[in-house]
Amino acid sequence: MxxxxxxxxxxxxxxxxxxxxxxxxxxxxxxxxxxxxxxxxxxxxxxxxxxxxxxxxxxxxxxxxxxxxxxxxxxxxxxxxxxxxxxxxxxxxxxxxxxxxxxxxxxxxxxxxxxxxYIQGSRLDAYIKAKGSEWLPVLLLGLLDDLDHLHQAGWVFGDLKLDNLVVSENPIRLRWVDVGGTTQTGRAIKEYTEFYDRGHWGMGSRKAEPTYDLFALAMTALEVMNGGRFPKGDTPKAAIKQVLSRTGKLRPILEKALAGKYTDSAAMKQDLVKHLMKKNVPVPPAIPSRVAKSSQRKTGLGECIVLSVYGIACYVLYLLQ
Known part of the structure; x- marks a missing residue:
């Protein structure tokens, strides 16, 4: 790109x-x-x-x-x-x-x-408000691809939240901008924000594992779709269920992520691809995480090689038609 x-x-x-x-x-x-x-x-x-x-x-x-x-x-x-x-x-x-x-x-x-x-861009909630809700699953798909690679490398993001995410332009993708909470797999999460923390909601431990990040990702989606954060109240699960009822066809995917039923990011990504296919979005048979070497581009400073996610490009091109 x-x-x-x-x-x-x-x-x-x-x-x-x-x-x-x-x-x-x-x-x-x-x-x-x-x-x-x-x-x-x-x-x-x-x-x-x-x-x-x-x-x-x-x-x-x-x-x-x-x-x-x-x-x-x-x-x-x-x-x-x-x-x-x-x-x-x-x-x-x-x-x-x-x-x-x-x-x-x-x-x-x-x-x-x-x-x-310095990653310039928009907050996810502001971007979705300006561009439309159809962009949310597209951007989440790219982030899941990144999380999959992070988890395979032995790390958990930890403090995944709206404030740590930016929608960058050219290529259009959701990127994280602060790694302060990143923790090695198996250890205790070292930095978190209560709203996105499953321990705060009584829905799991603070052990660094992929399911912890996927819970936070689902809460981020709920925050965007709800138009802001919501209190957990006296019955936290009921509060989440109420917001989930307004998430349409994304609800089953978000419910599974919140319940820790996805063992890895790839499984959640697969369900999200199926969701987009049902909406007649043209999805390639496979979404490679890397493209051919010919698509690598270095910066003018020669310091950062970026490889785009082919699937994201397909979705973006579709939505821009």
């Missing part, structure tokens, strides 16, 4: 006042790496969380995202995850990692930061 260069961009991190242990700096500051001597202007704050703060920056004249924090150990774990995801051949899982370094403030305080691809 020709827009890979638009998405593999450098990352910038803002320097802010310390707040809740997250690095918080004023835009306009130029951050210089201690070891690699990279210099990154802090343009604006993109967001912050329990681990650190993310800023828009420039790297080699291209937009990027920079995450910075005092929490060196947690940041190192995130960087290791991004490095591991880069090793999943033929697939891009999460943002491309460009640089890692430390920053020493004028007061002598030590921060750790990394620079990654």
């Amino acid at each position: 020709n827009s890979v260069a638009n998405h593999c961009q450098s990352a910038q991190m803002g320097l802010l006042n310390m707040k809740n242990s997250a690095a918080d700096f004023q835009p306009g500051v130029r951050l210089s790496g201690k070891w690699h001597n990279g210099t990154y202007p802090l343009i604006r704050k993109l967001g912050s969380g329990a681990i650190g703060t993310v800023y828009l920056t420039k790297r080699n004249g291209v937009d990027a995202a920079l995450k910075i924090s005092e929490k060196r150990t947690s940041m190192t774990m995130e960087m290791n995850v991004l490095q591991s995801l880069k090793k999943v051949q033929g697939h891009f899982l999460g943002p491309c990692l460009f640089d890692t370094d430390d920053y020493v403030s004028p007061s002598g305080k030590l921060y750790t930061f990394y620079v990654m691809e």
Whole structure:
């Protein structure tokens, strides 16, 4: 796809006042790496969380995202995850990692930061509202393909939620933008958001396994289709059932995901393909996760190879007709 260069961009991190242990700096500051001597202007704050703060920056004249924090150990774990995801051949899982370094403030305080691809796009709920509900299963299908590769590589996303998903353009696909909750399979989920957490709803454990991600994915779909989150109330399962009753033909698939009946992402993806086929959407006989080498495209920086999902292209072309 020709827009890979638009998405593999450098990352910038803002320097802010310390707040809740997250690095918080004023835009306009130029951050210089201690070891690699990279210099990154802090343009604006993109967001912050329990681990650190993310800023828009420039790297080699291209937009990027920079995450910075005092929490060196947690940041190192995130960087290791991004490095591991880069090793999943033929697939891009999460943002491309460009640089890692430390920053020493004028007061002598030590921060750790990394620079990654800045993925521009829309929130899933805003995209569906603008484009129509028929896009939801199409975008979920692509995300399930990514989750399948993540799970096969021995990882669980963990903190899968609406805020961590972006619908990128060219190619149109649903991508995750924060790997802070990614956990090795079999361990306890290290970071989660209650609404998407099956433990919060009394519907399973917080063990890192594919079923945990699929529950969160189903809750994300319910949030989008409901027009927002909903309280669990005194009877959590009844609250979910009420929202499920308004999900139409997607209901059986979402119910199975919530009940943990899909052992892996591939099984849920298969049911979603069948759902789309019933709607007369032209589905190829198989949806390869990788396309031929001739379709690989490198960015202008030569740093991120993106392989598109053939099935997504088919659906998008159909919907754009």
